[in-house]
Amino acid sequence: MKILVCISKTPDTTAKIAFTDNNTKFDANGVQWIINPYDEWYSLVRAIELKEADASAAIHLVTVGGADAEPIIRKALALGGDEAIRVNADSSDSFYIASQIAEVAKQGSYDLIFTGKETIDYNGSSIGGMVAELLDLPYISLATKFELSGKKATVTREIEGGEEVNEAELPLVVSTQKGMAEARIPNMRGIMAARTKPLKAVEPVAAETLTSVAAFGLPPAKVGVKLVSPDNVDELVHLLHEEAKAI
Amino acid sequence: MSVLIYIDTAEGHIKKSSIEAICYGAKIAEQLGTTTEGVVLGAVNDDVAALGKYGVKKIHHTTGDAFSQFDAQVYTKAIAEVAATTGAKVIVFSNNISGKAIAPRLSARLKAGLVAGAVALPNTDNGFTVKKNVFSGKAFANVTVNTEVKIISLSPNAYQVVAGEGTAELVTANVAVTPGKVTVTNTSKASGDIVLTEAEIVVSAGRGMKGPENWGMIEDLAKTLHAATACSRPVADAHWRPHNEHVGQTGFAIAPNLYIAIGISGAIQHLAGVNRSKVIVVINKDPEAPFFKAADYGIVGDAFEVVPKLNEAIKKLKSTA
Numbered sequence: 001m002k003i004l005v006c007i008s009k010t011p012d013t014t015a016k017i018a019f020t021d022n023n024t025k026f027d028a029n030g031v032q033w034i035i036n037p038y039d040e041w042y043s044l045v046r047a048i049e050l051k052e053a054d055a056s057a058a059i060h061l062v063t064v065g066g067a068d069a070e071p072i073i074r075k076a077l078a079l080g081g082d083e084a085i086r087v088n089a090d091s092s093d094s095f096y097i098a099s100q101i102a103e104v105a106k107q108g109s110y111d112l113i114f115t116g117k118e119t120i121d122y123n124g125s126s127i128g129g130m131v132a133e134l135l136d137l138p139y140i141s142l143a144t145k146f147e148l149s150g151k152k153a154t155v156t157r158e159i160e161g162g163e164e165v166n167e168a169e170l171p172l173v174v175s176t177q178k179g180m181a182e183a184r185i186p187n188m189r190g191i192m193a194a195r196t197k198p199l200k201a202v203e204p205v206a207a208e209t210l211t212s213v214a215a216f217g218l219p220p221a222k223v224g225v226k227l228v229s230p231d232n233v234d235e236l237v238h239l240l241h242e243e244a245k246a247i
Numbered sequence: 248m249s250v251l252i253y254i255d256t257a258e259g260h261i262k263k264s265s266i267e268a269i270c271y272g273a274k275i276a277e278q279l280g281t282t283t284e285g286v287v288l289g290a291v292n293d294d295v296a297a298l299g300k301y302g303v304k305k306i307h308h309t310t311g312d313a314f315s316q317f318d319a320q321v322y323t324k325a326i327a328e329v330a331a332t333t334g335a336k337v338i339v340f341s342n343n344i345s346g347k348a349i350a351p352r353l354s355a356r357l358k359a360g361l362v363a364g365a366v367a368l369p370n371t372d373n374g375f376t377v378k379k380n381v382f383s384g385k386a387f388a389n390v391t392v393n394t395e396v397k398i399i400s401l402s403p404n405a406y407q408v409v410a411g412e413g414t415a416e417l418v419t420a421n422v423a424v425t426p427g428k429v430t431v432t433n434t435s436k437a438s439g440d441i442v443l444t445e446a447e448i449v450v451s452a453g454r455g456m457k458g459p460e461n462w463g464m465i466e467d468l469a470k471t472l473h474a475a476t477a478c479s480r481p482v483a484d485a486h487w488r489p490h491n492e493h494v495g496q497t498g499f500a501i502a503p504n505l506y507i508a509i510g511i512s513g514a515i516q517h518l519a520g521v522n523r524s525k526v527i528v529v530i531n532k533d534p535e536a537p538f539f540k541a542a543d544y545g546i547v548g549d550a551f552e553v554v555p556k557l558n559e560a561i562k563k564l565k566s567t568a
């Protein structure tokens with residue numbers, strides 16, 4: 001079995017969000033980069049668990065990004081990927097990125113493709129669905145559990161106010177979230193091994209860019225909190241009712 | 248030419264998030280001087296024609312059981328067909344669970360640019376630009392769609408529902424049904440509960456509650472307010488509360504009218520999931536808790552004393568209102 005895990009590089013969750021070039025570019029100055037938490041904690045770790053259960057499985061990682069994405073990919077290899085492909089392109093357009101991943105997926109004919117539920121920077125939640133459509137594969141989104149028996153996958157996914165169990169035959173595209181697996185940290189042996197694991201850079205294929213970011217902005221800051229004494233909760237209720245009209 | 252809205256259902260009922268999408272789509276149609284059409288797949292118990300009061304003029308509907316279970320691939324093909332027959336220039340989804348599965352597929356199928364998670368109407372003065380949240384609500388981006396057909400999925404709770412008058416014309420959607428590859432074998436729902444991502448009011452609590460046995464007062468307050476309950480990540484990780492209550496950067500992102508945070512410190516990763524709430528109330532015994540900086544109203548005090556009192560005060564208001 002061959003598993004393709006999509007890995008994205010995102011700013012650390014505590015990174016200061018600011019923009020440059022007339023608010024058209026993210027200000028990467030001083031920013032720490034991490035593997036998008038959904039990609040790392042859920043997609044990758046679940047793939048590693050599947051490999052632990054079936055030693056013949058291979059885990060390939062794919063990222064679309066510049067050379068500066070390599071430390072992130074090495075970390076993912078240290079956690080347990082077997083080899084990695086970096087498509088040498090930078091884009092904020094989901095369709096362009098999905099087209100690159102779909103091409104890699106076609107070349108490698110994978111049984112299973114995992115993406116995180118979304119990236120914590122663009123919050124698009126779009127790559128998995130687009131890749132599935134480009135490959136004409138079924139897509140199960142927002143999965144919280146994934147079990148495999150032969151070629152049959154049993155996947156629990158989130159629905160509004162509950163969950164649903166889906167069954168489908170591989171090949172399949174799945175987007176993952178909390179519940180899939182427990183986060184791990186790379187161990188020394190993994191870190192050493194990752195240094196020599198194959199990491200191949202390939203050039204992008206031609207693909208359309210359907211959207212572009214015209215400008216970024218920051219939301220207006222809160223004007224300041226109105227504090228109410230704990231002995232006067234009636235005052236809070238009054239403010240919420242009369243002033244905020246929230247209750 | 249038209250604006251086409253995908254109207255999503257759950258167990259035969261139209262979702263609130265889809266009603267928001269209808270109102271939003273109808274306003275875009277007005278901006279563009281075109282008509283508003285809708286598409287519903289599968290049997291519905293609600294009165295579909297009555298959705299006309301939200302501004303949709305014509306609804307394409309299939310009632311067969313091919314759509315009785317969700318399969319994004321099957322749904323995408325059907326919506327693409329309806330989009331072709333109606334000559335849709337803008338296709339609107341709610342960015343809810345179904346929208347997140349279908350809209351990207353449709354975008355790739357039609358090569359139509361997608362803005363996922365829009366929070367405002369498009370600006371059509373110069374091109375077609377839509378505002379969406381990025382960096383988990385810490386910033387926004389104005390995204391320009393460069394293709395002739397545009398797809399927008401609207402964030403839940405981002406657009407006000409306005410009901411007017413009118414009935415929609417119902418037409419049968421003649422879509423070829425392709426057999427799906429996904430089978431739904433089981434569905435489980437916490438019945439009677441208010442869906443967290445659609446809730447107007449959310450009562451949320453953190454590690455300050457000390458243990459799961461103390462959640463009774465949180466649930467009582469939520470009940471009084473007809474609110475959904477939520478929690479911080481460590482609370483879900485410790486299994487004090489179910490995972491589907493976890494809000495924040497790595498949990499649900501929500502945008503209710505009112506978010507009440509009790510015994511939650513307000514870490515940046517927590518705020519990332521709740522900062523789009525319209526009004527934030529913080530109850531925390533530590534005056535230095537970072538959450539106060541993001542709050543509109545606050546009480547510095549012990550939750551174990553304040554929450555029951557607050558519940559009583561709200562009950563009093565409700566009984567006199």
Ligand SMILES: Cc1cc2nc3c(=O)[nH]c(=O)nc-3n(C[C@H](O)[C@H](O)[C@H](O)COP(=O)(O)OP(=O)(O)OC[C@H]3O[C@@H](n4cnc5c(N)ncnc54)[C@H](O)[C@@H]3O)c2cc1C
Pocket residue numbers: 013037452453454455456478479480481482493494495496497498509510511512513514515516517520530531532533536548549550551
């Ligand atoms: C990559 C990453 C992603 C993360 N994602 C999320 C996420 O999605 N969601 C999330 O919530 N966290 C997330 N976190 C964790 C986050 O950083 C915080 O650790 C977490 O939010 C803290 O939870 P808490 O506020 O419940 O607990 P604490 O930080 O322990 O705060 C408890 C608060 O309760 C108050 N308190 C104690 N007793 C009382 C009392 N009797 N009355 C009133 N107040 C009291 C204290 O003053 C304190 O402010 C993430 C962290 C990382 C690194």
